[in-house]
Amino acid sequence: NAGVTQTPKFRVLKTGQSMTLLCAQDMNHEYMYWYRQDPGMGLRLIHYSVGEGTTAKGEVPDGYNVSRLKKQNFLLGLESAAPSQTSVYFCASTYGRGAGELFFGEGSRLTVL
């Protein structure tokens, strides 16, 4: 089973460029999440979705947009990349109610020059 798949795995951008990270899950999960991981900061929630067509802001949403047009996909967009957005981005999903297990992708490493 593929689980949670993130594309691309690596990307280098110049300041001001835009890009989209794609997260796809094949587990029919209802909830999906985008986190960023920075050295010494742990994992911080950017945006999340509790169902198709819904999105909500997490702890660090500024500079990012998201969309959940299909249940299995959750897109994270950077409209105008900044060096502060250099990070490793993780997508996660889970099946339903209750604070339980999140299934994570392998991560996408983004460098903004």
Place this chain on the structure above:
Amino acid sequence: GQQLNQSPQSMFIQEGEDVSMNCTSSSIFNTWLWYKQDPGEGPVLLIALYKAGELTSNGRLTAQFGITRKDSFLNISASIPSDVGIYFCAGPNTLGRSGGGADGLTFGKGTHLIIQP
């Protein structure tokens, strides 16, 4: 906002030693979870705790849900080289609006475990 404080930040131990780490919260949690992240991978759930005072084991790992509901502990017995990684504690994000556990998890900053052969 919510804060989870993990300690220690890093541990350098000898193979075969026991490991202890803990996590404290600024707010009360009804769930505590412990994740492990291997290099180049996403975090994977190790143990989930749902009741104050609960003690749960998973092989050589044992975790406890503190009685105050503001802390949790993870112990690893007889460490082996594959235990190397980052260990995260996590609790429900109570700052979201959806409720019912849908608002994701808040993570601690992690404990780096390094094992010297």
